[in-house]
Amino acid sequence: MSDAPLPNKKPENFLVNIACNLALPILVLKYLSGEDRLGPVYGLVAALAFPVGYFFWDLAQRKNYNIISIFGFLNILLTGGIGLMEAEPKWVVLKETAMPLMIGILVLATANRKNSLLKTFLFNDQIFDVEKIQGHIDTPEKEVALASQFKVANWLLVASFLVSALLNFVLASYIVKSPGGTETFNQEIATLTWVSWLVITGPTMAILIFALWRLVKGLKTLTGLEFEGLLHEQHTQGK
Structure with missing residues (x-):
């Protein structure tokens, strides 16, 4: 997790x-990979040039990366x-299955x-006012309770990657x-790309949203702060 301030x-x-x-x-792979156009090799290279170029462009623009972006690039x-x-x-089956499994292992x-x-994905200073929240965790009992919240959220995060790996394998x-x-x-590959995005995004996002909701609920109880009080001030300005 980067320590640079959110703004x-x-x-x-x-x-x-x-x-x-x-x-x-997807468009390049579907419509420009025929022998009468770019051909399968140059079509694949051209298609992959877009996400590769985006990775480096985004890195140069935002100076920000995480394990998901790195694994996506790989x-x-x-x-x-x-x-x-x-x-x-x-x-391809092995690669599609192994990637989310490896991230799940790293989460553990x-x-x-x-x-x-976990703190990179969910409990980070881009979403929460981490310093304020930690200031309210002022007793050993609260520290134990917070660790318990993190443990459950961590397993939910692992579960999302396990679901992703299973669905990737099947698809x-x-x-x-x-x-x-x-x-x-x-x-x-083009079909796998869009089908995976449609099929896998739903259940994995549902798990992540539930993990975030549960974590927010626990933080509100432990700190006594309302929802907006947990968020980084960047998200509450103008409200």
Whole structure:
């Protein structure tokens, strides 16, 4: 978790994110990968150039990254490698399953660290006024109760990545049937991209929202603060 103050962090442009990481790659893979156009190899390279370019552009603009963005970048590189090496589709299934599993393992591994991934994803100074909240955790009993809240939230975060891994495995196994380096492989990767986004986003976001809701409820009880009092002042200005 970065220690830079919130006002110095530029918000991510959601539309540009969706265009570069989802819409444009899908369109290129679907409609420009035929032999009469870019071909499967150059079509794959062109499609992946958008999310790769966005990663570096966003990093330069916002000076901000986290484990999700890094794993997303690695995922893109691995997809390109599988396609260019004309590997069997089983490697796509393995990659799609392994990525969220590895993040879930890292969430568990960092659970007891000061800068845990839980605090990066949910309890961070981009959302909460962490300093104010910690100032209200002024007794050993409250510290124990807060640790208990974090423990439950941590397991919910792990659960979201386990669900993602399971759904990725099922979807990749069902959709990707062709070896890399072919037009059909590119078509299948395009289908997997948008189907995964639709199917996986819902349940994983539901778990994360529940984890955040439960954490906020616990913080309100422990600190005596109302919801707006928990938030970083950047989110309450003008209200």
